[in-house]
Structure formats: structure tokens, C-alpha cells
């Protein structure tokens with residue numbers, strides 16, 4: 001986003017990012033030595049860490065930036081308040097940057113392009129104004145500007161950030177245990193928590209574009225990392241996320257550690273969220289197979305490029321069959337659910353047979369996938 005003029009340091013952002021860790025350490029030292037720690041401070045820390053963290057990962061990210069589901073107004077208000085308390089800018093500004101990040105990943109138009117190195121994508125992009133000014137392209141978030149809650153948050157961002165992120169935990173701490181609790185709430189749930197929330201988010205822009213695997217392709221630098229998912233409310237499955245942006249999950253399997261997904265799912269069960277978007281399993285499988293084929297093909301030492309071309313054609317045919325049969329299966333499964341409700345026994349038997357047949361076909365295609373991969377690795381293609 002380089003404009004005219006020279007780059008300059010964003011004084012407010014830089015001071016904030018440098019001073020919060022220093023103030024947090026000094027504050028913790030002061031609080032612990034002056035008052036000692038009771039149950040109040042760690043509890044406030046954990047509550048604020050989750051409230052602000054999830055407001056970023058579920059609210060700012062999966063809901064506002066990607067519209068992966070719908071949420072009713074009490075939840076949107078919660079995300080707006082505690083998202084402000086994360087001190088990561090208003091939802092408009094955050095989402096505008098994030099949508100550009102997805103649209104132009106790794107290019108100069110990506111505000112936190114990982115191709116500019118760890119420190120740029122981690123924190124320097126917040127501290128340096130390219131071309132001497134900070135631009136949040138609000139044209140990216142015209143849809144969000146319809147939401148009065150988010151307009152309100154944008155207008156009073158600073159007040160809300162300080163109020164919810166710093167003052168509120170101090171107030172609650174004070175109400176529970178007087179001055180020690182007030183200082184503790186401010187230092188633990190305000191200052192120290194802000195530092196943790198910041199660097200958790202920042203790691204997604206830096207580490208999740210550097211370390212990990214790329215099961216869904218290397219079209220951009222995004223990586224999957226279960227360790228990072230553990231530190232970031234599930235956002236570490238970043239290669240999956242860049243591949244299937246609209247999916248409300250980042251860790252798509254039930255055992256993937258993704259508290260943001262569980263949060264969304266839990267509120268869906270009690271009716272406060274709806275229209276959860278998720279990618280069909282076969283679509284994910286297709287992408288993963290395609291990526292591992294391309295990865296192996298790029299490593300295969302093809303003496304005979306005709307052999308490789310033949311394998312590529314087999315792969316293309318297998319994928320196309322796999323997709324059409326999987327789509328057909330989805331349709332039949334949906335019909336079976338409808339028929340079950342209407343208790344049509346005859347039609348139901350027909351459906352069961354057709355479903356079994358499709359499942360056989362798909363198993364055969366999977367065997368062909370496996371054969372293609374082993375031919376590719378051995379590079380002794382069989383006759384087509």
C-alpha cells in the first residue's frame with residue numbers, strides 16, 4: 001500500500017506496542033510485591049483473555065471479515081465491545097486490512113505480507129506508515145458499514161477500547177477486593193492480557209505464514225500448525241483457512257483444536273448463530289489430494305515428460321469423477337433424509353441401493369488416486 005512520500009513511524013501505535021509489555025512487567029512486579037496475588041487476578045486475566053481473543057478470532061475474523069455465519073445482535077455487541085478491548089483497531093479497519101490480506105496474499109497490496117519477513121508481518125506493519133500515512137481501505141467493508149453496532153464501535157473505538165480493555169477489569173477487581181483488586185485487574189487483565197492477545201493475533205500473520213504444512217496447496221505462503229492453533233483459539237490451521245475462507249471452521253476435523261469453531265457451534269445450538277458455512281468433506285479431500293499430487297509431481301524426476309503428462313491426465317479424470325460422484329451422493333443423502341420423514345418405504349429402498357452403488361464407485365476412485373500416487377512416486381507409470 002505504498003503511497004507518495006517517505007515511510008514514517010506511526011508514533012501512537014509504536015509507543016503503545018513498545019510500552020504495553022514494559023508497563024505490564026513493571027505493573028505485575030509492583031502488584032505482586034505490594035499486594036500479593038489472590039484468585040481474583042488470574043481469573044480476570046483468563047476471562048478477559050478469552051473474551052477479547054474470541055472477539056477477534058470469531059467476531060472480527062470469522063464473522064465480520066469472512067461472513068462464515070450469522071450472529072444475533074447480543075453476540076455482535078459482545079464482539080464489538082471486547083474486540084475493541086483487544087486494542088487491535090475498530091472492526092472496520094481490522095477487516096479492511098484482513099480482506100486485503102486474503103485478496104492479495106504475499107504481494108505488495110497485502111498489508112502484512114509474509115514475503116517481507118517475520119518482523120514485518122508480525123508487528124512492523126503496525127508501526128510503520130508506508131508513504132507517510134496509514135490507509136485502511138474502507139471500500140473493502142461496505143457490507144459491514146450497514147451494521148449500526150459496528151458503526152457505533154468505529155466511532156467510539158478508543159473510548160470503548162480503554163473502557164472495556166483496561167477500566168472494566170480494574171472496576172470489577174476493585175468491587176471484589178478493593179484497591180489490590182483494582183490494581184490487579186488493570187495490570188493482569190488489562191496490560192498483561194493485551195500483550196498476550198496482541199502477539200497471539202500477530203503470530204497468525206507471521207508464524208502461520210512461515211512454519212507448518214501445506215496440505216491444501218502452496219498457492220500462497222499460509223501454513224497449518226496445530227501448535228499455533230493451540231496458542232490462537234484454533235486459528236493455526238491457516239492453510240485450510242486460506243483455501244476455504246468462508247468455512248466457519250479452521251480446524252475442520254472434530255479432533256482439531258479449534259475453540260473458535262466450538263464457540264460458534266455452541267451458540268448455533270442455542271439459536272444465537274445460524275447459517276454456518278462449511279465446506280463439504282469431499283471438496284476438502286479433493287483439494288488435499290490435488291495438492292499432494294502436485295507436490296509429488298514437482299519432486300518427481302521425470303525423465304520422460306510424456307509419462308508425467310499421462311499421470312496428470314489420469315489425475316484430472318479421477319478428480320472429475322470423484323467430484324461428480326460425491327455431488328451425486330450428497331444429493332441422494334439429502335433425499336434420503338427427506339424420504340425418511342415422509343416414510344416412503346419403496347423409494348427408500350431404491351435410494352439405499354443407489355447410495356451403496358455410489359459409495360462403491362467412490363471407493364474405486366479412491367483406489368485409483370492411491371495408484372496414481374504410487375505410480376508417481378515410483379515413476380513407473382502403468383499403461384493408461
Ligand SMILES: [Zn+2]
Nearest residue numbers: 061098102241
Ligand atoms: Zn482470514
Ligand SMILES: [Zn+2]
Nearest residue numbers: 204205222238
Ligand atoms: Zn493469512
